[in-house]
């Protein structure tokens with residue numbers, strides 16, 4: 001897909017700020033620092049549309065991006081960041097619940113995991129929770145540039161097994177550094193949005 005227009009619509013910290021309207025949307029989920037904002041920038045070919053950081057916990061609001069006046073990408077704050085207070089974690093949980101349980105425009109969720117590691121307990125809970133809510137999930141195993149090709153294939157098998165990925169959910173090997181997996185990710189996202 002050629003991205004002609006990509007704009008931040010709103011950074012929503014509360015459910016009443018979620019933008020109304022007819023656009024179908026895909027949300028990004030994954031643990032803090034896994035590379036969600038980088039994924040958005042790579043896939044949209046925008047250097048710094050979504051803010052990225054070495055420091056985990058950068059994205060703290062649901063950031064809605066409108067693409068080509070046709071659909072939304074939603075950058076969601078990451079989970080599993082230890083330095084967050086219980087109060088903040090609870091607020092995050094409530095916001096996520098409201099979003100994923102009530103958002104009718106939502107057509108699918110890109111769940112990012114780090115290809116170098118076994119999925120964390122949080123990753124497994126997130127995948128199960130999304131499936132419980134009957135979401136289509138596109139698993140993106142990112143940071144592929146950080147390990148050898150042989151290891152990539154091994155790790156993909158571990159991820160599929162540990163998350164117990166449903167046969168209908170695709171798993172895409174990806175790198176924001178090299179652009180590996182960009183076309184496949186687009187095909188899966190377009191399919192979720194318009195298929």
Ligand code: GTP
Pocket residue numbers: 030031032033034035036037038039051052053054055056057058059060076077078079142143144145146174175176177
């Ligand atoms: P939060 O907003 O905190 O939840 O983080 P995030 O998931 O949005 O992560 P972000 O995109 O900010 O990336 C975190 C760090 O990982 C940054 O330093 C990125 O440059 C780096 N990074 C992300 N994707 C890749 C990748 O595919 N390869 C490599 N080598 N580094 C990556």
Ligand code: MG
Pocket residue numbers: 036037038051052058059075
């Ligand atoms: Mg982010």
